[in-house]
Amino acid sequence: MKKDAVFIFSEEQLGYSFSDSHPFNQKRILLTLDLLKKSGAIVDDDIIAPRMATDEELLLAHDNKFIDIVKKAGKGELQEDAGIVFGIGTEDTPIFKNMHEASAMLVGGTLTAVDEVMQGRATYALNLGGGLHHGFHGRASGFCVYNDSSVAIKYLQKKYGARVLYIDTDAHHGDGVQWSFYDDPTVCTLSIHETGRYLFPGTGAITERGNGTGYGTSFNFPIDAFTEDDSFLSIYKTAIKEVTEYFKPDVILTQNGADAHYFDPLTHLYGTMDIYKEIPRIAREIAEEYCEGRWIAVGGGGYDIWRVVPRAWAHIWLAMKKIPAPTGPLPQDWLSKWQEQSPVKLISTWEDPVPLYEPIPRKEEINDKNAQMLSKALHIIRHQQLN
Amino acid sequence: MLIEELMIKDVITLSPENSVKDALTVMRDRKIRHLPILSADGTVVGIVTDRNLKDVVPPSISVLKDSSPYETPLAEVMTRNPITGHPMDFVEEAAVIFYDNKIGCLPIISNNKLVGIITETDLLYKYIELTGAHQPGSQIEVKVPNTPGILFEVSKVFHEQKSNVLSVLVYPDKENDANKILVIRINSMNPLKVIQGLKDSGFDVLWPNVPGIHI
Numbered sequence: 256m257k258k259d260a261v262f263i264f265s266e267e268q269l270g271y272s273f274s275d276s277h278p279f280n281q282k283r284i285l286l287t288l289d290l291l292k293k294s295g296a297i298v299d300d301d302i303i304a305p306r307m308a309t310d311e312e313l314l315l316a317h318d319n320k321f322i323d324i325v326k327k328a329g330k331g332e333l334q335e336d337a338g339i340v341f342g343i344g345t346e347d348t349p350i351f352k353n354m355h356e357a358s359a360m361l362v363g364g365t366l367t368a369v370d371e372v373m374q375g376r377a378t379y380a381l382n383l384g385g386g387l388h389h390g391f392h393g394r395a396s397g398f399c400v401y402n403d404s405s406v407a408i409k410y411l412q413k414k415y416g417a418r419v420l421y422i423d424t425d426a427h428h429g430d431g432v433q434w435s436f437y438d439d440p441t442v443c444t445l446s447i448h449e450t451g452r453y454l455f456p457g458t459g460a461i462t463e464r465g466n467g468t469g470y471g472t473s474f475n476f477p478i479d480a481f482t483e484d485d486s487f488l489s490i491y492k493t494a495i496k497e498v499t500e501y502f503k504p505d506v507i508l509t510q511n512g513a514d515a516h517y518f519d520p521l522t523h524l525y526g527t528m529d530i531y532k533e534i535p536r537i538a539r540e541i542a543e544e545y546c547e548g549r550w551i552a553v554g555g556g557g558y559d560i561w562r563v564v565p566r567a568w569a570h571i572w573l574a575m576k577k578i579p580a581p582t583g584p585l586p587q588d589w590l591s592k593w594q595e596q597s598p599v600k601l602i603s604t605w606e607d608p609v610p611l612y613e614p615i616p617r618k619e620e621i622n623d624k625n626a627q628m629l630s631k632a633l634h635i636i637r638h639q640q641l642n
Numbered sequence: 643m644l645i646e647e648l649m650i651k652d653v654i655t656l657s658p659e660n661s662v663k664d665a666l667t668v669m670r671d672r673k674i675r676h677l678p679i680l681s682a683d684g685t686v687v688g689i690v691t692d693r694n695l696k697d698v699v700p701p702s703i704s705v706l707k708d709s710s711p712y713e714t715p716l717a718e719v720m721t722r723n724p725i726t727g728h729p730m731d732f733v734e735e736a737a738v739i740f741y742d743n744k745i746g747c748l749p750i751i752s753n754n755k756l757v758g759i760i761t762e763t764d765l766l767y768k769y770i771e772l773t774g775a776h777q778p779g780s781q782i783e784v785k786v787p788n789t790p791g792i793l794f795e796v797s798k799v800f801h802e803q804k805s806n807v808l809s810v811l812v813y814p815d816k817e818n819d820a821n822k823i824l825v826i827r828i829n830s831m832n833p834l835k836v837i838q839g840l841k842d843s844g845f846d847v848l849w850p851n852v853p854g855i856h857i
Contacts, residue, residue, distance in 0.1 A: 278832050346804065346830050389778070389831070396778050397831040427831070430778065453850040455831040456778030480850045520834060523850050 260379040260575035261371050262297060263364045264288060265304040268384035270357035271400075273349050278521065278558045279398040284383045286565040286593060291572055293586035303371065305364030305382065308406060312366060313359060315409035316402055316435055318393035322355070325400060329354035342395035358400040361385055365403040366410055368551045372506065373415045378548040379539070379575040383568055386510045386555030388429040389456065397427065397455055404510060404553060405435040408442055411506060420504035421445065422495060424534055425512025425555040426522040428459030428475070432510075438469040443502040447491055449515070449524050450477040461632040474498055476632055479621045480523035486622045487515065487530050490629050492537060499545050501636045507542045511535070512555030513567035517612050521558050525615060527607045531567035535574035550575075561597040566605060581605045645736055646729035648768055649750050649758030655680045658687060658717035662698055665690050665716055676747040678756055679720050686749050686756050688720030695719065726751045729758065737765055774809030774827035782833055784824045785815060785846040796824060799839040805830060823848070 269281045291297040313322055324341045327333045328350045338344040343354075351357070361384045368380035382403075390402030404421060411417045421436075423429035423446040436442035451457035465473035476494050478487065499507070513531060515524040535552065542550035552571050557564040566585070573580060584604055594601050602608070615621070630637075655678045656664060665677055669692065679688040698719050699711045727736055727748040736748055740762060750758035770776055786792045793810075800807055808827040815821035828836060833849070840847050 278834075346806070347832065451775070453781045453783075455780040455833075457775050457781070457827070458778070521832060 257375060258301070258377040259577070260301065260381065260572070261368070261377040262288070262291075262302050262572060263305050263368050263371075263380060263382040263384070264302050267357075267360050268305065268364060270353060271361055271384070272357070273351055273398070277349070277398075279556075280558075280560050281384065283557060283560040283564040283568070284554070286560065287383060287568040287572075289592070290565045290569050290585065290589050293589040294569070294581065296569070296573055296576060296578055303367060305360060305367045305384065307356065308359045308362035308366055308401070308403075312406055312410060313362065313401060315413065316392065316405035317390075321393040321395075325358065325395075326355040329356065341393065342391075343400075345395075347398055348395040348400060354400060358387075361387060362401050362403040362406050365407040365551070365553055368553070369407050369411055369415075372549050372551050373411070373417070379542075379550045379552070381552045381571055381575060383511075383554035383571075385553030386425070386512060388423055388425060388432050388510050388512075388555060389427070390431045392435065396431065398556075399431065402431045402435065404429075404432050404508060407508065407551070408432070408436065411508075412441065415505075417505040418503070419443070419506055419508055420499060420502055421508050421510070422538065423447070423510040423512070423555075424491065424515070425510055426515040426519065426524050427455055427512065427556055428457075428477070429510060430456050430458050433459075433463065433473055433475075436469065437465055437473060438467050440465075440468045440472050442469075443472045443474070443498065443504065445474040445476075445494060445498050447476040447478065447487070447494065449482070449522050450479060453480065454522060461628060464635065471635055472502065474632060476629060478524070478625050478628070481525050481615050481617075481621055482625060483525045483615065483618065483621075484527055484529050486625045487524070487526055488533055490625055491530075491534065493629060494633065495537060495541055497633055497636055499541050501639075504546055506546055506549040506551065507538065509535070509538050509550065509552045510555045511552055511568065511571055513557035513564045514555075514559075516559065516563045516567065517607075518559040518563050519557070521556070525612060527611050528563075528566055528570075528605070529607075531570050532580045535571040536580075539574050539577075559599075561593070561599055562602050566602070643733045643768070644729065645727055645731045645733055645748075645750055645760055646758070648733055648764055649729065649760045650764065651758045653678060653749075653756060653759045655756065656690070656716060657681070658715060658720065660716050661712060662695060662714045662716065662719060663712040665695060666699070666712075669695075676759065676761060678724075678749045678759065679716055680756060684755050686724065686726065686751060688716070688722045689724040689747070689749060690716050690720045691746065694721060724749060727760065728752060733765065733768060736760055740765065772809060773811060773825075777808055777829060778831075779808050779827040779829045780831060780833040781825065781827050781849075782837060782840075783848040783850075784826065784840055785821050785848060786824055788820055788822045792822075793824070795843065796826075796840070796845065799843055799845075800826075800828070800836060803836045803839050805836050 365385035385403035387399035389397030390399040
C-alpha cells in the first residue's frame, strides 16, 4: 500500500561529524526523531534506512579527483594540506575518519527518498541528513562535502526523466546546487536567503538567473538582515507559487535549513517558529497542486540544535503526515531527557515565546526593500506572461 | 595593477567612413557599447559610443520616416580626440579618469597604435575581485581607531584563529573621523570564533553593519 510519507534515517547518518565543537551537528536529527516519537507522530514502520551512494552516483555531480581526495582523507592517507584546494582539511570542512563513507551515506539517503517517491511507494519522503547545498563539483565548502541535492537532481533526470524544482529556504544561499544546474533549462533552482552582504557565501543576487539555455531557471530572493516572519513568508509564498506555475515541475525537492531563526548563531535573520510551521505546509500544497504530490524534503543548516532545529524539522514531518500543527507544551519526557545535555534552556512549547526579541528599528524599510526585491526577482516571469 | 593586465586586447573598431548603421549593427551583434574609430594608418581618430548614436537616430525603428540618419558617416558623429590611456597606467588612474570625465571607456594606445580598450564593466569586475566577493566567504566589519599599527593588532586575531583572509578593505567611519572601518572577507561559513577573538581583543565588530540598528 502506498504510504503518505517516509522518514529516511539510520544511526549511520550521525557519522557525518567534523568534531564536537563544529557548528554542524547531526545530533539534530536524533533530537527531531525523538521529539516526533514522543509526540506520537511517527512509528518504526515509517522509517526507512538510507543506502550509501555509489561512486557512479556521486560522479553524476562530482569530480573523480575530488572523490579520491575525500576517500584518502577519510583513511588518513592524505598528505597535510594536499586537500586544501579541494576544500578538504579546512576550518569549515576538516578531515574526519571515514568522511567519504559518511558523506556518501547522506547522499544515499536523499537517493533513497527519491526512489520511494518516484516509484510510488510514498507520496512524500524526508531525509533530514541531506541538504548539503554548498558542495561544489570539485570542492567541499561551507560544512558540505558531497552535495546530495545536486546528485539527487541528476539522478532524477537520468533515471526518471523528471523536471525538478529545487526550493532552498536555508538562510545561506544554495550556491552549490545553483551552479550545478546554472546552464540547465530542465532544472529550476529557487533560493531564499539572507543577502550575501555579510553572510556566507556572498552570492545569490537576483541577477543570478542562469546562463545560456538555462537563463531564467535560476531564481534568487536575497532578504535583508533582520527580516522577520511576515516579510519572509510573503516572499516565500509568492515566489514558490509564481515560479512553480511558470516552470511546471514534475517533482519538488525542498532544502529545509533551519537557520533563519532569531536564535541561530550564524545568521542575522529574525524568523520565529511560525515560518517553520508554514514552509513545509505550503510546499506540500504546491506539490499537490502541480506535481501530483511528489515532494522530497531534505535538511540543511541549523545551528541552534537545541531550541530551534528539533521543533522546526518536526514540522516538516507533521506537514507530510497532514497532522495539524501542534500547539502548547512539548512532550515532558522529551524535555527532561534532552535538557540535561543542552547548554541552553530548551523552549518548552511548540510555539516560540512572545515576544521573542525587542522590536527591530527600520522594520518597515526592511519589509519595503524585500518587497521591491521580490518584484525585481519575479519581473522576468511576470513580464513574460503579459506578452 | 596595470591596465595591460586587465584590458581587452582584441578590440573591435570601425573607420570614419563606416555608417551609423554599421556601428549599430556591430554594437548589437557583439554586445558592446564603445567603438574606437581608426584612420587608414591605424591611428585612433575618434570614438563612437551608444550615447553618440542616441543623439542621431530616433529611439525606435517604427517612428522612422527618413533613413538618412543611418547613412551618416561616423566621422560626423564620433567624439574626436578621445581621452586615451597607456598600457602601463595604473588601473586606479583609469578609475579616476572615468569618474572625473564622466566617460565609460578608455582606448589604450602604445606607440600611436591602439593596443587595447578598458571599460567601466572591466573595472567593476576588478573591484569585485578586490572585495573578494567572487569566492564563497563571510564578511566582517571592524571599527578601529585610526592609529599606526592597528592593522597588525587586528590581523593577529586572524592569525591566531588560522582564518584565511580573502580581502581587506579600509574605509573612513562616517560618524567619527578618529576611526576607520575595516571590511574583511574570510573563506569560512563560521566567523564566530574570529568575531569572539576580535571582541576579546577589544575591537568593535559590526556584523552586520546597518545604520540605525545596533544589536
